[in-house]
Amino acid sequence: MKLITHNMLESRVKDCPDDKRFPLGINATKVIEQKVVLNKQFIINILTKIDWEVLLEAIKQIGYNEKIELPLEIPVEIEKDDDLIMKIHHALLEIEIIEGELICQGTGRKFTIKEGIANMLLNSEELK
Amino acid sequence: MNKFLILFRWEMQPFVIPELISCCEMFDINFQIENKEKLINQGIQTPLLWINLPDEESAIKICSRAILIRAIYKIFSDSETFETLVEDLQKKSENEISEMMSNFNSYRIDVINSGKKLTQKHTVETIRKLSFIPFEANHKTVSLKNAEVNFVLINDFFDPEQPNNTSARSIKHVYFGRQISMGQGELKASYSLTERLYIGNTTMAPQLSFLVANQALAKPGTLIYDPFCGTASILISCSHFGSYVMGSDINYKILHAMINSRSKNVKRQKINLKNNKYTQKLSADQIPNIKNTFDQYKMLDRFLDISLVDFTHNCWRKQIEFDAIVCDPPYGLREGSKQLSENKKNLSDQEPTVRSSNYFPAKQQISIPSLIRFLIIFSAQHLKINGRLVFWLPTTSHFSYKDLPRHFCFEILAYSHQNITSNLVRRLITMKKVLDFDPNNSKHYKLINDIENLNQNQMKFKIKTKSKSKSKSKSKSKSKSN
Ligand SMILES: C[S@@+](CC[C@H](N)C(=O)[O-])C[C@H]1O[C@@H](n2cnc3c(N)ncnc32)[C@H](O)[C@@H]1O
Numbered sequence: 001m002k003l004i005t006h007n008m009l010e011s012r013v014k015d016c017p018d019d020k021r022f023p024l025g026i027n028a029t030k031v032i033e034q035k036v037v038l039n040k041q042f043i044i045n046i047l048t049k050i051d052w053e054v055l056l057e058a059i060k061q062i063g064y065n066e067k068i069e070l071p072l073e074i075p076v077e078i079e080k081d082d083d084l085i086m087k088i089h090h091a092l093l094e095i096e097i098i099e100g101e102l103i104c105q106g107t108g109r110k111f112t113i114k115e116g117i118a119n120m121l122l123n124s125e126e127l128k
Numbered sequence: 129m130n131k132f133l134i135l136f137r138w139e140m141q142p143f144v145i146p147e148l149i150s151c152c153e154m155f156d157i158n159f160q161i162e163n164k165e166k167l168i169n170q171g172i173q174t175p176l177l178w179i180n181l182p183d184e185e186s187a188i189k190i191c192s193r194a195i196l197i198r199a200i201y202k203i204f205s206d207s208e209t210f211e212t213l214v215e216d217l218q219k220k221s222e223n224e225i226s227e228m229m230s231n232f233n234s235y236r237i238d239v240i241n242s243g244k245k246l247t248q249k250h251t252v253e254t255i256r257k258l259s260f261i262p263f264e265a266n267h268k269t270v271s272l273k274n275a276e277v278n279f280v281l282i283n284d285f286f287d288p289e290q291p292n293n294t295s296a297r298s299i300k301h302v303y304f305g306r307q308i309s310m311g312q313g314e315l316k317a318s319y320s321l322t323e324r325l326y327i328g329n330t331t332m333a334p335q336l337s338f339l340v341a342n343q344a345l346a347k348p349g350t351l352i353y354d355p356f357c358g359t360a361s362i363l364i365s366c367s368h369f370g371s372y373v374m375g376s377d378i379n380y381k382i383l384h385a386m387i388n389s390r391s392k393n394v395k396r397q398k399i400n401l402k403n404n405k406y407t408q409k410l411s412a413d414q415i416p417n418i419k420n421t422f423d424q425y426k427m428l429d430r431f432l433d434i435s436l437v438d439f440t441h442n443c444w445r446k447q448i449e450f451d452a453i454v455c456d457p458p459y460g461l462r463e464g465s466k467q468l469s470e471n472k473k474n475l476s477d478q479e480p481t482v483r484s485s486n487y488f489p490a491k492q493q494i495s496i497p498s499l500i501r502f503l504i505i506f507s508a509q510h511l512k513i514n515g516r517l518v519f520w521l522p523t524t525s526h527f528s529y530k531d532l533p534r535h536f537c538f539e540i541l542a543y544s545h546q547n548i549t550s551n552l553v554r555r556l557i558t559m560k561k562v563l564d565f566d567p568n569n570s571k572h573y574k575l576i577n578d579i580e581n582l583n584q585n586q587m588k589f590k591i592k593t594k595s596k597s598k599s600k601s602k603s604k605s606k607s608k609s610n
Contacts, residue, residue: 005374005433008448012441022445037429039349042372046351049447093372093432116419117383119436120376120443127441 001102001118003058004092007050009118011104013126020106023054026061028100028113036093043089044079050092059091068095129160129180132187133206133303135198135242135282136175137313143339144172144196146542146558148179150342155189158182174286175242176303188309193369195338197311201280204228206303210254210283213302218260225262228306234271235263237279238307243286244294254281258304278307312338319364325424326416328387332361332456336546336556341365343518343542343558344452351432353450353510355439355503358382360418362454367422367430371451375418376437383434385417440494440502449512456520457503459496497579500533504559505573508537511561516541521555522548534576537563 010022052074059065068091075081102111102118109126112119136144145167152159160180161167167177179200181187187200204224207213220228237258239251258281263270282303290296319334321327332340340362346352348370354363357375359382367373381387422431437443500521507517517538523531523545532540542558566572 001435002433005435008445009435009443010445012443035429036372036432037348039372042349042351049449115384115417117434117436119380121378121380121436121438122441 001097001113001116002093003055003062003095004046004050005118006058006097006102007054007092009102009120011106011109012120012128013104013107013109013122014128015126016104016106016109020104023051023057023105024111025103025105026058026097026100027103027110028062028097030097030099031062031064032096032098033090033094034096036089038086038089040079040082040085043085043092046092047074047078047088055091062095062097064091064095130183131203132179132181132308133201133203133282133305134177134179135201135240136172136177137196137198137311138175140196140335140339140544140546142171142544142546143556146544146556147194147196147339147342148190149541150345150558151190151193152186154193154342154345154347155186157186157189159186173288174284174300176282176284176286176301184308191309191311193342194311195313195315195335195342198313199280199310200308201282201303201305202308203303203305205305206301208301209299210257210302213304214257214260217258217304225266228261229263229266229268232268232276234269234275235277235279236270236272236275237281240280240282242282242284244283244297246283280305280307315368319368319425324421326359326385326418326421327361328359328382330358330361330382330456334361334365337362337365338368339556340454340518340520341369341371343556344371344454344516346371346452350451352452352454354455355437355442355453355506356455356457357418357434358456360421360434362456363431364421364425364427366452366454367427368425370430372430372432374432374450375434376439376442377434378436378438380436383418383436385415439506440499442506444510446509448510450510450515451512452516452518453503453507453511454518455503457499459522500579501575504533504535504538504575507559508535508561508565508572513561513564515561517557517559517561519557521557523553523555524551525553527553527555530577531579532557532577533579535559535574536569536571536576537561537565 006024006026009024011024012021056065056070056072059068059070068087070087070091071084075084078084096116097113098116100113102113102120103109104111134148149168151157161177175198181190184202191197191200205213205216205220207216237255239246239254280303282305283299284301284303285294285297285299287297287300315338316335319338321331321333324331344352344366346366346369350371352363352366352371352373354360354373354375357363357377358379360373360375363373363375377383418434419428419431422428503519504517507515511517525547529543532543534540538559539562540557541560542556544556546554546556548554
């Protein structure tokens with residue numbers, strides 16, 4: 001699971017309070033880096049949908065905050081900063097959690113990540 | 129505008145015009161065809177079509193995408209018979225001849241017989257009769273292998289009134305011209321399932337999944353999502369055209385490549401893999417699975433993620449938008465449509481700790497119309513404006529335009545059909561999001577027409593009633609017709 005996906009997912013567990021559904025906590029035990037082709041416009045567009053704070057926190061949770069240094073806020077003239085775009089691209093699309101879990105912040109429910117695939121399936125009791 | 133002639137593949141005739149229009153839209157190409165509305169509604173009647181395009185470059189771009197185009201030609205002369213064509217060619221002015229002879233040294237001439245098989249002898253004879261064309265006088269040399277330019281003589285025998293009896297067909301029209309570019313028909317072979325690392329019994333034939341990718345306008349920098357991705361066959365085609373792809377599915381075994389190898393398809397594939405160059409290079413941990421299949425096609429750099437998600441209880445954040453949503457939803461034809469059960473007790477509450485003891489939540493089947501409604505409303509919420517929803521829908525031959533599911537946010541662009549059996553017709557529906565979803569408008573949570581009322585007469589959805597043996601024969605006839 002990549003950090004772009006983490007930024008897109010929320011917990012749908014029945015008992016989770018609405019304000020705790022997003023983001024999911026991360027506990028990563030195996031992380032790899034996988035080259036992804038850069039598309040600058042894609043990164044600029046997706047940034048309007050990405051929760052930046054959640055991305056920064058996710059980078060910290062997988063222990064990459066020293067490897068990838070991102071500013072606290074997205075600079076206004078981001079399209080002029082190719083260096084930063086490359087870093088964001090790397091963080092969102094090239095870092096992959098292979099083994100670990102996502103944790104619902106409202107209920108503590110854990111979603112396993114195995115072979116890079118997050119299991120977001122819910123039990124019958126957990127469905128709304 | 130310049131006039132060109134398109135030669136289409138005939139076997140997927142209802143898909144030809146929607147694909148052509150999508151390819152033009154992809155490159156913002158302004159085009160003109162005669163009787164456009166009629167062609168859109170009724171499809172082409174012959175595999176040849178005149179088109180006006182801004183330039184040769186546009187024809188080349190269209191060919192870089194279209195699966196159903198054999199080739200596009202610049203025509204120098206066309207006529208009712210070969211004899212009158214020859215007369216016309218002989219009357220060409222010096223200017224016209226020099227235009228025909230520009231920008232190449234080597235050439236070859238091909239004879240294409242559309243709608244009829246003729247002997248090699250006939251072809252040779254035809255080419256000989258064209259020897260008056262002053263190629264030699266203009267210092268052009270024949271090269272069968274590496275010709276810079278392919279000239280063609282197209283004999284159109286096609287006759288919709290003689291659909292089966294090809295020998296009774298007589299010549300309708302003759303064209304002489306130069307091939308500008310060839311379409312992408314060979315993708316069928318380069319993505320052939322017999323060579324593919326990971327397939328299952330739901331894997332879609334490459335020709336069909338490339339049609340989906342074109343309807344979805346897949347291209348670099350776009351993000352495409354398949355909520356019923358299975359073995360990711362549709363995503364593979366989208367990724368070939370440069371899209372970033374994301375998929376999800378409810379089936380643990382499919383995503384984790386644990387599917388039942390009793391399936392004929394999978395068995396056949398295993399045999400093929402033994403002789404496959406690619407697998408011989410694989411290390412032990414590179415088993416056939418979705419990710420490694422993207423690697424096989426050198427597209428891992430566009431593969432984003434697959435996740436286990438029950439689409440009917442999906443967990444995408446509200447803000448997330450895709451450029452296109454593509455899928456072959458579960459209609460119970462091959463794979464049952466499943467939803468996590470709300471009343472059945474779960475099989476296990478435990479997450480699996482080892483590969484063999486996995487977590488399979490209880491599943492329940494959901495009605496097909498509900499599934500379609502859900503898919504369309506999800507797409508209204510999660511597509512960019514102008515983004516496309518492209519999905520397969522099984523119907524009967526009685527299904528008509530008015531039965532298509534409609535939503536305020538969408539315009540229906542195409543609904544091409546493919547006959548599977550005498551009464552089962554599979555349609556590829558292309559919808560474009562034209563209006564933003566308004567969360568406060570109750571109408572946006574519904575379909576305009578209540579497809580719940582569609583009965584077995586229009587949609588062939590055999591969910592629970594179908595016996596296993598029957599469903600097997602369905603999938604067989606499907607793969608045949610692919
Ligand atoms: C017709 S298959 C599509 C196959 C896919 N095109 C492929 O390449 O293999 C339908 C898929 O939907 C999945 N499915 C069924 N119910 C689902 C649900 N509620 N949520 C997500 N996926 C579901 C099935 O597991 C199956 O893989």
